[in-house]
Amino acid sequence: MGRGVEWALHCCVNLAWAGSPVPTVRLAGLYGLPAAYLNKQLQALVRAGVLVSVPGPRGGFALERDPSQVTLLDVVVALEGPEDAFRCTSILAAGPDGDPARDYADSCAISLSMRGAELAWRRELAARSLADVATDALRYSPDAADRVRNALTS
């Protein structure tokens, strides 16, 4: 999985705390990340409908929806793509008595097992929203939101 996913998740939580648009340079400066590359990830989130971008001075990125309406799965899918990590290429089609024209993704026992595991993974990610994560973070360090807001608006 791309490293940009970690950056994007942290940025989304920070944007939830910020409330107003924040430029990429400011977000990247928080953790010393390469701003231009982070920009690329945030663009993908805009295309996926997770963020909105505001051009010009006082512009930047902001959450499109309420933090409780954005799941971790939304962010991961936006950056990694919708296809599963395990790709069934239907190699059974070339096997003994296999039908070269058929798609075995829905009948091959291996494909089904792997897909079941990924489904469990997706279910966990879909059950956790940015708001949940932000709440957990505040439970651990209650003034994190204030510190982030200060750092982003200084």
Place this chain on the structure above:
Amino acid sequence: MGRGVEWALHCCVNLAWAGSPVPTVRLAGLYGLPAAYLNKQLQALVRAGVLVSVPGPRGGFALERDPSQVTLLDVVVALEGPEDAFRCTSILAAGPDGDPARDYADSCAISLSMRGAELAWRRELAARSLADVATDALRYSPDAADRVRNALTS
């Protein structure tokens, strides 16, 4: 995820049906796979203790344990490595009031959520053995085992 995982899983099920050592060329020939590269994957399975390799004529690869004692997770970990897909690099350490020396993997809410999801994924894979998969496959096409045995010993 590497494409070799799919090949390795199918080969493991076929080896369970074969019972005796099968050379790489024979396994690759079943599905028209590149034999030398498949060999590389099988070597990794040997290093992980999933398969045993027998050199010389009448040699090849065979399962080290009973098919019911090999889980899908064993095969995946052998090829993809034990580390999680999501890598927490503790970028919080560089953030506001972050401790540059600390490892945030066990306290960062994002890291914990992602790890929880991967744990669910691993649990699913660990719950399915090669024997389970083979049984499911036979439920769909009952003579698959015979066909594979014939193709491997012809």
Place this chain on the structure above:
DNA sequence: GTGTCGTTACTCGGATACCCTATGTCCGAGTGTCGAAGG
């Protein structure tokens, strides 16, 4: 004082290089098998 306009600086967005890992290929070391020769 107020409205208008031009300049400016700031932001995103896409186009452009680079590098590492997955992918694919090849040849050598080791070993069991088979056959022939000898007893």
Place this chain on the structure above:
DNA sequence: CCTTCGACACTCGGACATAGGGTATCCGAGTAACGACAC
């Protein structure tokens, strides 16, 4: 007929190329803010 020996063929195992995607960077298009100017 049985044993022994030697050559052979087969297999794994690791070392050697290649390609595609993640990673990183830069520059141009567009826009809102700000200040100056005219009324």
